Amino acid sequence: MISIRILASAVALAGGAAFTAHVQAKSDDYRFELVGTPHLTARKDIVQVRLVSVADGKAVPDAVIFESKADMGPAGMDTMTAPVKVLPAKGGIYSFEVDPGMAGTWALHLAAKVQGDPDTVRGTVNADLVK
Numbered sequence: 590m591i592s593i594r595i596l597a598s599a600v601a602l603a604g605g606a607a608f609t610a611h612v613q614a615k616s617d618d619y620r621f622e623l624v625g626t627p628h629l630t631a632r633k634d635i636v637q638v639r640l641v642s643v644a645d646g647k648a649v650p651d652a653v654i655f656e657s658k659a660d661m662g663p664a665g666m667d668t669m670t671a672p673v674k675v676l677p678a679k680g681g682i683y684s685f686e687v688d689p690g691m692a693g694t695w696a697l698h699l700a701a702k703v704q705g706d707p708d709t710v711r712g713t714v715n716a717d718l719v720k
């Protein structure tokens with residue numbers, strides 16, 4: 590009799606855990622998208638990115654971008670990096686100032702936290718920078 594109660598409790602607990610997993614968002618529920626084409630300002634490229642919820646396609650305006658790196662990985666030179674400065678976000682558009690050493694296709698690697706989501710959202714956008 591006790592083993593049936595234990596089994597029933599385990600099934601109920603597992604069912605609750607599965608329900609919780611569906612309620613909470615996962616980091617792959619989001620993606621970073623390049624907004625327009627990068628433009629030059631004071632000899633540095635400004636790259637604009639939006640974080641989008643995959644489920645509804647809506648922009649996530651209040652994420653906290655805490656990591657940004659740039660490299661020439663798309664051109665096979667991932668050891669060539671460039672300094673990245675995070676600029677203030679406006680209306681769900683996150684802007685980054687990249688100072689590349691040369692023109693070409695650069696990868697901007699980003700990490701963010703979305704309010705209410707315990708996971709870190711990571712993504713990469715490729716952008717053609719002109720220097």
